[in-house]
Amino acid sequence: MIRIAAVGDTHFGADSAGTLRPHLDALDAHADLFLLAGDLTRVGTEHEAAVLARELAGVSVPTVAVLGNHDFHSNEVGAVHRVLADAGITVLEGGTRTVQADGTTVGVAGVKGFGGGFAGACGSDFGEAEMKSFIQHTKCVADSLRDALDSLRTDVRVALMHYAPIKDTLSGERLEIFPFLGSYLLGEAVDAVGADLVVHGHAHAGTESGVTPGGIHVRNVAQPVIRHSYRLYCLDGNGETGPQCADPG
Template sequence: MDKLSINIIATSDIHAPAGLSLLRKATSSVNFDADIMILAGDLIDRGKKEYYGEVLRILDSLGDIPKIAVFGNDEFDSIKEDLKKEFGGEIIFLDDGALTMVISGISVGIVGTKGSLERPTSWQRSNIPGISRIYEERISTIGKLISELKTDVRILVSHYAPTFRTLAGEDPSTWKFLGHRGYEEIIVKNKLSLVVHGHSHRGLRKAVIGSTPVYNVALPLWKELVCISISASPAGLNSFL
Protein backbone atom coordinates (compact mmCIF):
# COMPACT_ATOMS: atom_id res chain seq x y z
CA MET A 1 0.00 0.00 0.00
CA ASP A 2 1.14 3.57 -0.69
CA LYS A 3 3.17 4.83 2.27
CA LEU A 4 1.02 7.98 2.39
CA SER A 5 -2.14 6.30 3.59
CA ILE A 6 -4.42 5.98 6.57
CA ASN A 7 -6.49 2.97 7.58
CA ILE A 8 -9.85 3.37 9.30
CA ILE A 9 -12.09 0.92 11.12
CA ALA A 10 -15.67 2.18 11.37
CA THR A 11 -18.94 0.96 12.82
CA SER A 12 -22.19 2.17 14.38
CA ASP A 13 -25.59 1.04 15.62
CA ILE A 14 -24.41 -1.65 17.99
CA HIS A 15 -27.39 -0.84 20.22
CA ALA A 16 -25.82 -2.54 23.22
CA PRO A 17 -26.70 -4.79 24.87
CA ALA A 18 -28.57 -6.23 21.87
CA GLY A 19 -25.61 -6.08 19.48
CA LEU A 20 -22.79 -7.10 21.81
CA SER A 21 -22.62 -10.68 20.56
CA LEU A 22 -22.45 -9.55 16.94
CA LEU A 23 -19.81 -6.96 17.85
CA ARG A 24 -17.63 -9.60 19.51
CA LYS A 25 -17.90 -11.80 16.44
CA ALA A 26 -17.19 -8.90 14.09
CA THR A 27 -14.20 -7.76 16.12
CA SER A 28 -12.67 -11.23 16.28
CA SER A 29 -12.59 -11.47 12.48
CA VAL A 30 -10.74 -8.20 11.81
CA ASN A 31 -7.35 -8.48 10.12
CA PHE A 32 -6.58 -4.84 9.46
CA ASP A 33 -3.94 -2.49 10.85
CA ALA A 34 -6.02 0.60 11.60
CA ASP A 35 -4.75 4.08 12.40
CA ILE A 36 -8.06 5.38 13.73
CA MET A 37 -11.49 4.06 14.64
CA ILE A 38 -14.67 5.95 13.78
CA LEU A 39 -17.84 5.24 15.78
CA ALA A 40 -20.88 6.77 14.11
CA GLY A 41 -23.34 6.66 16.99
CA ASP A 42 -25.94 4.43 18.65
CA LEU A 43 -23.33 2.28 20.37
CA ILE A 44 -25.94 1.75 23.07
CA ASP A 45 -29.69 1.23 22.96
CA ARG A 46 -32.10 3.84 24.28
CA GLY A 47 -29.78 5.59 26.69
CA LYS A 48 -28.41 2.47 28.41
CA LYS A 49 -25.13 4.14 29.25
CA GLU A 50 -24.04 1.28 31.51
CA TYR A 51 -23.17 -0.66 28.34
CA TYR A 52 -21.01 2.01 26.71
CA GLY A 53 -17.88 0.86 28.50
CA GLU A 54 -18.51 -2.75 27.52
CA VAL A 55 -18.64 -1.74 23.86
CA LEU A 56 -15.31 0.05 24.19
CA ARG A 57 -13.69 -2.91 25.97
CA ILE A 58 -14.64 -5.18 23.07
CA LEU A 59 -13.23 -2.70 20.57
CA ASP A 60 -10.07 -2.36 22.65
CA SER A 61 -9.21 -5.93 21.66
CA LEU A 62 -8.16 -4.48 18.29
CA GLY A 63 -5.35 -2.56 19.94
CA ASP A 64 -4.64 0.94 21.14
CA ILE A 65 -6.37 2.74 18.27
CA PRO A 66 -7.55 6.35 18.67
CA LYS A 67 -11.35 6.35 18.80
CA ILE A 68 -13.45 9.18 17.42
CA ALA A 69 -17.21 9.10 18.04
CA VAL A 70 -20.37 11.03 17.39
CA PHE A 71 -23.58 10.65 19.34
CA GLY A 72 -26.55 8.84 17.87
CA ASN A 73 -30.18 9.37 18.71
CA ASP A 74 -29.95 6.57 21.30
CA GLU A 75 -27.17 8.38 23.13
CA PHE A 76 -29.81 10.68 24.58
CA ASP A 77 -28.97 14.35 25.09
CA SER A 78 -29.53 13.79 28.80
CA ILE A 79 -26.56 11.39 29.05
CA LYS A 80 -24.08 13.09 26.73
CA GLU A 81 -22.22 14.87 29.51
CA ASP A 82 -22.06 11.68 31.58
CA LEU A 83 -20.51 9.83 28.63
CA LYS A 84 -18.01 12.61 28.02
CA LYS A 85 -17.05 12.65 31.69
CA GLU A 86 -16.66 8.89 32.02
CA PHE A 87 -15.07 8.05 28.67
CA GLY A 88 -13.55 11.34 27.51
CA GLY A 89 -10.09 10.09 28.43
CA GLU A 90 -10.24 7.22 25.95
CA ILE A 91 -12.47 8.48 23.17
CA ILE A 92 -12.79 11.79 21.32
CA PHE A 93 -16.41 12.88 21.08
CA LEU A 94 -17.27 15.23 18.22
CA ASP A 95 -20.62 16.88 18.90
CA ASP A 96 -20.83 19.43 16.09
CA GLY A 97 -17.07 19.72 16.44
CA ALA A 98 -13.83 19.22 14.55
CA LEU A 99 -10.35 17.88 15.17
CA THR A 100 -7.12 17.65 13.22
CA MET A 101 -4.30 15.13 13.49
CA VAL A 102 -1.35 13.86 11.49
CA ILE A 103 -1.25 10.19 10.49
CA SER A 104 1.60 8.73 8.45
CA GLY A 105 2.57 12.19 7.30
CA ILE A 106 -0.97 13.07 6.22
CA SER A 107 -2.87 15.88 7.91
CA VAL A 108 -6.39 14.68 8.65
CA GLY A 109 -9.38 16.79 9.59
CA ILE A 110 -12.56 15.23 10.93
CA VAL A 111 -15.89 16.95 11.54
CA GLY A 112 -18.43 15.04 13.61
CA THR A 113 -22.14 15.54 14.25
CA LYS A 114 -25.33 13.71 15.10
CA GLY A 115 -26.64 15.10 11.82
CA SER A 116 -30.09 16.24 10.77
CA LEU A 117 -33.45 14.87 9.71
CA GLU A 118 -35.59 16.39 6.98
CA ARG A 119 -38.60 15.34 9.00
CA PRO A 120 -38.10 15.16 12.78
CA THR A 121 -39.74 12.21 14.50
CA SER A 122 -43.07 12.75 16.25
CA TRP A 123 -41.31 12.43 19.61
CA GLN A 124 -38.75 15.04 18.63
CA ARG A 125 -41.43 17.44 17.41
CA SER A 126 -43.31 17.04 20.69
CA ASN A 127 -40.35 17.20 23.06
CA ILE A 128 -37.62 19.33 21.47
CA PRO A 129 -38.75 22.91 20.82
CA GLY A 130 -37.53 24.24 17.49
CA ILE A 131 -36.05 20.91 16.40
CA SER A 132 -36.59 21.61 12.68
CA ARG A 133 -34.69 24.88 13.02
CA ILE A 134 -31.94 23.12 14.99
CA TYR A 135 -31.50 20.58 12.21
CA GLU A 136 -31.33 23.25 9.51
CA GLU A 137 -28.89 25.41 11.46
CA ARG A 138 -26.72 22.38 12.10
CA ILE A 139 -26.15 21.98 8.37
CA SER A 140 -24.74 25.51 8.22
CA THR A 141 -22.59 24.86 11.29
CA ILE A 142 -21.11 21.70 9.80
CA GLY A 143 -20.50 23.41 6.48
CA LYS A 144 -18.54 26.15 8.22
CA LEU A 145 -16.46 23.68 10.23
CA ILE A 146 -15.58 21.72 7.10
CA SER A 147 -14.68 24.84 5.12
CA GLU A 148 -12.24 25.81 7.87
CA LEU A 149 -10.29 22.56 7.63
CA LYS A 150 -6.96 23.04 5.84
CA THR A 151 -5.89 19.41 5.91
CA ASP A 152 -4.87 16.89 3.25
CA VAL A 153 -7.77 14.62 4.14
CA ARG A 154 -11.20 15.85 5.25
CA ILE A 155 -13.75 13.47 6.71
CA LEU A 156 -17.36 14.02 7.76
CA VAL A 157 -18.87 11.69 10.36
CA SER A 158 -22.61 11.84 11.03
CA HIS A 159 -25.01 9.51 12.76
CA TYR A 160 -28.01 10.38 10.60
CA ALA A 161 -27.57 9.86 6.86
CA PRO A 162 -26.25 13.02 5.14
CA THR A 163 -27.75 11.82 1.85
CA PHE A 164 -30.60 9.62 0.67
CA ARG A 165 -28.29 7.73 -1.69
CA THR A 166 -27.38 5.18 0.97
CA LEU A 167 -31.00 4.67 2.05
CA ALA A 168 -32.11 2.43 -0.82
CA GLY A 169 -33.38 -0.71 0.87
CA GLU A 170 -35.26 1.28 3.50
CA ASP A 171 -38.93 2.10 2.97
CA PRO A 172 -38.82 5.32 0.89
CA SER A 173 -41.59 6.79 3.04
CA THR A 174 -39.14 6.77 5.98
CA TRP A 175 -36.16 8.40 4.29
CA LYS A 176 -36.96 11.89 5.58
CA PHE A 177 -36.90 10.43 9.11
CA LEU A 178 -33.45 8.88 8.53
CA GLY A 179 -31.37 11.73 7.17
CA HIS A 180 -31.09 15.05 5.37
CA ARG A 181 -29.98 15.81 1.81
CA GLY A 182 -28.86 19.29 2.83
CA TYR A 183 -25.39 17.93 3.51
CA GLU A 184 -24.90 16.79 -0.09
CA GLU A 185 -24.03 20.29 -1.29
CA ILE A 186 -21.40 20.57 1.45
CA ILE A 187 -19.89 17.23 0.49
CA VAL A 188 -19.65 18.12 -3.20
CA LYS A 189 -18.52 21.72 -2.70
CA ASN A 190 -15.69 20.72 -0.36
CA LYS A 191 -14.72 17.56 -2.25
CA LEU A 192 -14.50 15.59 0.98
CA SER A 193 -12.21 12.58 1.12
CA LEU A 194 -14.71 10.41 2.99
CA VAL A 195 -18.13 10.49 4.63
CA VAL A 196 -19.17 7.97 7.30
CA HIS A 197 -22.64 7.62 8.78
CA GLY A 198 -24.90 5.12 10.52
CA HIS A 199 -28.58 4.96 11.57
CA SER A 200 -29.85 3.07 8.50
CA HIS A 201 -29.93 -0.64 9.29
CA ARG A 202 -31.27 -1.73 5.89
CA GLY A 203 -29.80 0.77 3.45
CA LEU A 204 -26.87 0.56 1.06
CA ARG A 205 -23.35 0.00 2.32
CA LYS A 206 -21.81 2.63 0.07
CA ALA A 207 -22.68 5.38 -2.39
CA VAL A 208 -20.77 8.17 -4.10
CA ILE A 209 -21.60 11.88 -4.09
CA GLY A 210 -19.52 13.72 -6.65
CA SER A 211 -16.15 12.09 -6.11
CA THR A 212 -16.72 11.39 -2.41
CA PRO A 213 -17.36 7.87 -1.09
CA VAL A 214 -20.12 7.71 1.52
CA TYR A 215 -20.18 4.67 3.80
CA ASN A 216 -23.18 3.57 5.86
CA VAL A 217 -21.31 1.60 8.53
CA ALA A 218 -24.28 0.32 10.58
CA LEU A 219 -23.32 -3.00 12.17
CA PRO A 220 -26.75 -4.60 11.52
CA LEU A 221 -26.20 -3.91 7.80
CA TRP A 222 -22.61 -5.15 7.48
CA LYS A 223 -22.46 -7.83 10.20
CA GLU A 224 -18.77 -6.89 10.39
CA LEU A 225 -16.60 -3.88 11.07
CA VAL A 226 -15.94 -1.70 8.04
CA CYS A 227 -12.29 -1.34 6.99
CA ILE A 228 -11.48 1.68 4.81
CA SER A 229 -8.16 2.91 3.42
CA ILE A 230 -7.52 6.44 2.21
CA SER A 231 -4.31 7.03 0.26
CA ALA A 232 -2.70 10.28 -0.83
CA SER A 233 -0.92 10.59 -4.15
CA PRO A 234 0.05 13.39 -6.56
CA ALA A 235 -3.15 12.61 -8.45
CA GLY A 236 -5.26 13.24 -5.34
CA LEU A 237 -7.01 11.18 -2.75
CA ASN A 238 -8.62 7.81 -3.27
CA SER A 239 -10.82 5.92 -0.82
CA PHE A 240 -11.59 2.25 -1.14
CA LEU A 241 -12.75 -0.71 0.92
Protein backbone atom coordinates in the same frame (compact mmCIF):
# COMPACT_ATOMS: atom_id res chain seq x y z
CA MET B 1 -2.29 5.58 2.31
CA ILE B 2 -4.58 6.17 5.26
CA ARG B 3 -6.62 3.27 6.56
CA ILE B 4 -9.92 4.04 8.22
CA ALA B 5 -12.00 1.47 10.08
CA ALA B 6 -15.62 2.41 10.68
CA VAL B 7 -18.80 1.02 12.17
CA GLY B 8 -22.08 2.49 13.38
CA ASP B 9 -25.19 1.29 15.14
CA THR B 10 -23.45 -1.12 17.48
CA HIS B 11 -26.40 -0.64 19.87
CA PHE B 12 -24.44 -1.84 22.86
CA GLY B 13 -26.38 -3.08 25.87
CA ALA B 14 -25.65 -5.13 28.96
CA ASP B 15 -25.87 -8.27 26.83
CA SER B 16 -23.28 -7.03 24.32
CA ALA B 17 -20.12 -7.57 26.38
CA GLY B 18 -17.66 -9.72 24.46
CA THR B 19 -19.39 -9.41 21.10
CA LEU B 20 -17.04 -6.83 19.55
CA ARG B 21 -13.74 -7.18 21.38
CA PRO B 22 -12.60 -10.45 19.72
CA HIS B 23 -12.93 -8.79 16.31
CA LEU B 24 -10.85 -5.76 17.23
CA ASP B 25 -7.59 -7.62 17.77
CA ALA B 26 -6.50 -6.96 14.19
CA LEU B 27 -7.59 -3.34 14.22
CA ASP B 28 -4.33 -1.83 15.41
CA ALA B 29 -2.39 -3.62 12.69
CA HIS B 30 -4.74 -2.79 9.83
CA ALA B 31 -6.16 0.65 10.56
CA ASP B 32 -4.86 4.12 11.42
CA LEU B 33 -8.16 5.48 12.69
CA PHE B 34 -11.38 3.98 14.05
CA LEU B 35 -14.67 5.81 13.48
CA LEU B 36 -17.92 5.14 15.36
CA ALA B 37 -20.97 6.50 13.52
CA GLY B 38 -23.50 6.85 16.32
CA ASP B 39 -26.18 4.71 17.97
CA LEU B 40 -23.39 3.23 20.01
CA THR B 41 -25.82 2.17 22.73
CA ARG B 42 -29.24 0.51 22.84
CA VAL B 43 -31.14 3.22 24.76
CA GLY B 44 -28.41 5.66 25.76
CA THR B 45 -27.66 4.80 29.36
CA GLU B 46 -24.38 5.42 31.16
CA HIS B 47 -24.17 1.70 31.91
CA GLU B 48 -24.46 0.76 28.23
CA ALA B 49 -21.75 3.27 27.33
CA ALA B 50 -19.54 1.71 30.00
CA VAL B 51 -20.02 -1.74 28.46
CA LEU B 52 -18.88 -0.35 25.11
CA ALA B 53 -15.99 1.56 26.68
CA ARG B 54 -14.71 -1.64 28.28
CA GLU B 55 -15.03 -3.41 24.94
CA LEU B 56 -12.91 -0.76 23.25
CA ALA B 57 -10.24 -0.75 25.96
CA GLY B 58 -6.98 -1.83 24.39
CA VAL B 59 -7.69 -0.37 20.96
CA SER B 60 -4.65 1.80 20.43
CA VAL B 61 -5.58 3.56 17.17
CA PRO B 62 -7.29 6.93 17.65
CA THR B 63 -11.03 6.38 18.00
CA VAL B 64 -13.46 9.11 17.03
CA ALA B 65 -17.22 8.92 17.54
CA VAL B 66 -20.44 10.81 17.06
CA LEU B 67 -23.59 9.96 18.96
CA GLY B 68 -26.89 8.85 17.44
CA ASN B 69 -30.55 9.15 18.35
CA HIS B 70 -30.48 6.00 20.52
CA ASP B 71 -27.68 7.54 22.58
CA PHE B 72 -30.05 10.37 23.54
CA HIS B 73 -33.07 8.25 24.50
CA SER B 74 -32.53 7.98 28.26
CA ASN B 75 -31.54 11.62 28.73
CA GLU B 76 -28.11 10.52 29.96
CA VAL B 77 -26.20 11.92 27.00
CA GLY B 78 -23.80 13.85 29.22
CA ALA B 79 -22.85 10.71 31.09
CA VAL B 80 -22.59 8.71 27.87
CA HIS B 81 -20.27 11.34 26.45
CA ARG B 82 -18.16 11.39 29.63
CA VAL B 83 -17.80 7.62 29.88
CA LEU B 84 -16.64 7.40 26.27
CA ALA B 85 -14.29 10.37 26.65
CA ASP B 86 -12.81 8.87 29.82
CA ALA B 87 -12.07 5.76 27.76
CA GLY B 88 -10.04 7.87 25.32
CA ILE B 89 -12.69 8.12 22.63
CA THR B 90 -13.09 11.54 21.01
CA VAL B 91 -16.82 12.31 20.80
CA LEU B 92 -17.54 15.02 18.24
CA GLU B 93 -20.54 17.33 17.90
CA GLY B 94 -19.47 20.13 15.62
CA GLY B 95 -15.80 19.60 16.43
CA THR B 96 -12.82 18.07 14.73
CA ARG B 97 -10.02 15.64 15.47
CA THR B 98 -6.80 15.48 13.51
CA VAL B 99 -4.68 12.36 13.33
CA GLN B 100 -1.31 11.80 11.71
CA ALA B 101 -0.46 8.46 10.21
CA ASP B 102 2.47 7.56 8.02
CA GLY B 103 3.13 11.11 6.93
CA THR B 104 -0.49 11.85 6.16
CA THR B 105 -2.75 14.08 8.21
CA VAL B 106 -6.39 13.11 8.49
CA GLY B 107 -9.04 15.42 9.84
CA VAL B 108 -12.44 14.23 11.00
CA ALA B 109 -15.36 16.61 11.38
CA GLY B 110 -18.28 15.06 13.23
CA VAL B 111 -21.91 15.75 14.04
CA LYS B 112 -24.90 13.65 14.96
CA GLY B 113 -26.90 15.09 12.09
CA PHE B 114 -30.70 14.97 11.99
CA GLY B 115 -33.64 14.30 9.69
CA GLY B 116 -35.84 16.37 7.44
CA GLY B 117 -35.73 14.56 4.12
CA PHE B 118 -34.16 15.14 0.78
CA ALA B 119 -34.41 17.84 -1.86
CA GLY B 120 -37.84 17.84 -3.45
CA ALA B 121 -39.41 15.84 -0.62
CA CYS B 122 -38.33 17.43 2.63
CA GLY B 123 -39.68 19.33 5.57
CA SER B 124 -39.62 23.13 5.61
CA ASP B 125 -38.84 25.67 8.29
CA PHE B 126 -42.48 26.77 8.20
CA GLY B 127 -45.71 26.50 10.16
CA GLU B 128 -45.98 25.18 13.68
CA ALA B 129 -43.23 25.84 16.19
CA GLU B 130 -42.56 22.10 16.42
CA MET B 131 -41.97 21.84 12.67
CA LYS B 132 -39.76 24.91 12.64
CA SER B 133 -37.79 23.51 15.56
CA PHE B 134 -37.30 20.20 13.73
CA ILE B 135 -35.89 21.75 10.56
CA GLN B 136 -33.99 24.51 12.35
CA HIS B 137 -32.14 21.84 14.33
CA THR B 138 -31.08 20.16 11.09
CA LYS B 139 -29.96 23.48 9.63
CA CYS B 140 -27.97 24.25 12.76
CA VAL B 141 -26.26 20.86 12.70
CA ALA B 142 -25.51 21.16 8.97
CA ASP B 143 -23.98 24.61 9.49
CA SER B 144 -21.89 23.21 12.30
CA LEU B 145 -20.69 20.37 10.09
CA ARG B 146 -19.78 22.73 7.25
CA ASP B 147 -17.81 25.02 9.56
CA ALA B 148 -15.96 22.15 11.21
CA LEU B 149 -15.09 20.53 7.91
CA ASP B 150 -14.00 23.86 6.45
CA SER B 151 -11.66 24.46 9.37
CA LEU B 152 -9.61 21.35 8.60
CA ARG B 153 -6.25 21.83 6.86
CA THR B 154 -5.35 18.18 6.54
CA ASP B 155 -4.33 15.94 3.64
CA VAL B 156 -7.50 13.89 4.02
CA ARG B 157 -10.83 15.18 5.31
CA VAL B 158 -13.59 12.91 6.57
CA ALA B 159 -17.13 13.88 7.56
CA LEU B 160 -18.55 11.61 10.26
CA MET B 161 -22.25 11.66 11.13
CA HIS B 162 -25.05 9.39 12.25
CA TYR B 163 -27.90 10.51 10.00
CA ALA B 164 -27.66 10.06 6.23
CA PRO B 165 -26.59 12.96 3.98
CA ILE B 166 -27.89 11.42 0.74
CA LYS B 167 -30.63 9.10 -0.49
CA ASP B 168 -28.31 6.61 -2.22
CA THR B 169 -27.33 4.88 0.97
CA LEU B 170 -30.98 4.61 2.06
CA SER B 171 -31.81 2.32 -0.83
CA GLY B 172 -33.63 -0.62 0.76
CA GLU B 173 -35.36 1.50 3.38
CA ARG B 174 -39.04 2.38 3.07
CA LEU B 175 -39.48 5.62 1.16
CA GLU B 176 -41.96 6.90 3.74
CA ILE B 177 -39.33 7.08 6.47
CA PHE B 178 -36.60 8.84 4.47
CA PRO B 179 -37.30 12.18 6.24
CA PHE B 180 -36.47 10.49 9.55
CA LEU B 181 -33.29 8.94 8.24
CA GLY B 182 -31.42 12.00 7.08
CA SER B 183 -31.33 15.31 5.32
CA TYR B 184 -29.94 16.71 2.10
CA LEU B 185 -28.73 19.67 4.18
CA LEU B 186 -25.94 17.46 5.54
CA GLY B 187 -24.85 16.47 2.03
CA GLU B 188 -25.08 20.06 0.87
CA ALA B 189 -22.83 21.15 3.74
CA VAL B 190 -20.20 18.57 2.79
CA ASP B 191 -20.35 19.47 -0.90
CA ALA B 192 -20.00 23.16 -0.07
CA VAL B 193 -16.54 22.76 1.45
CA GLY B 194 -15.42 19.37 0.18
CA ALA B 195 -14.28 16.11 1.80
CA ASP B 196 -12.67 12.86 0.77
CA LEU B 197 -15.14 10.55 2.49
CA VAL B 198 -18.43 10.75 4.36
CA VAL B 199 -19.29 8.03 6.88
CA HIS B 200 -22.72 7.63 8.45
CA GLY B 201 -25.00 5.03 10.04
CA HIS B 202 -28.68 4.99 11.11
CA ALA B 203 -30.17 3.28 8.05
CA HIS B 204 -30.19 -0.38 9.02
CA ALA B 205 -31.92 -1.54 5.86
CA GLY B 206 -29.97 0.77 3.58
CA THR B 207 -27.01 0.31 1.26
CA GLU B 208 -23.32 0.76 2.00
CA SER B 209 -22.13 2.87 -0.92
CA GLY B 210 -23.27 6.16 -2.37
CA VAL B 211 -22.05 9.51 -3.57
CA THR B 212 -23.10 13.09 -2.87
CA PRO B 213 -24.43 15.30 -5.69
CA GLY B 214 -20.99 16.93 -5.63
CA GLY B 215 -19.20 13.62 -6.15
CA ILE B 216 -17.97 12.73 -2.67
CA HIS B 217 -17.91 9.10 -1.56
CA VAL B 218 -20.45 8.21 1.14
CA ARG B 219 -20.46 4.98 3.13
CA ASN B 220 -23.28 3.75 5.38
CA VAL B 221 -21.51 1.67 8.03
CA ALA B 222 -24.57 0.71 10.10
CA GLN B 223 -23.63 -2.70 11.42
CA PRO B 224 -26.76 -4.41 10.06
CA VAL B 225 -25.69 -3.13 6.62
CA ILE B 226 -21.99 -4.00 6.69
CA ARG B 227 -22.57 -7.21 8.68
CA HIS B 228 -19.08 -7.07 10.14
CA SER B 229 -17.40 -5.71 13.22
CA TYR B 230 -16.22 -2.77 11.07
CA ARG B 231 -15.42 -1.83 7.49
CA LEU B 232 -11.99 -0.76 6.35
CA TYR B 233 -11.52 2.06 3.83
CA CYS B 234 -8.16 3.04 2.37
CA LEU B 235 -7.56 6.51 0.97
CA ASP B 236 -4.56 8.07 -0.69
CA GLY B 237 -3.31 11.06 1.24
CA ASN B 238 -0.36 13.07 0.03
CA GLY B 239 0.76 10.46 -2.45
CA GLU B 240 3.45 8.93 -0.30
CA THR B 241 3.61 5.20 -0.16
CA GLY B 242 2.76 3.62 3.15
CA PRO B 243 1.27 0.51 4.64
CA GLN B 244 -0.81 -1.45 2.22
CA CYS B 245 -4.56 -1.75 2.39
CA ALA B 246 -4.27 -5.25 3.79
CA ASP B 247 -7.11 -7.65 4.23
CA PRO B 248 -7.53 -8.16 8.00
CA GLY B 249 -8.39 -11.77 7.34
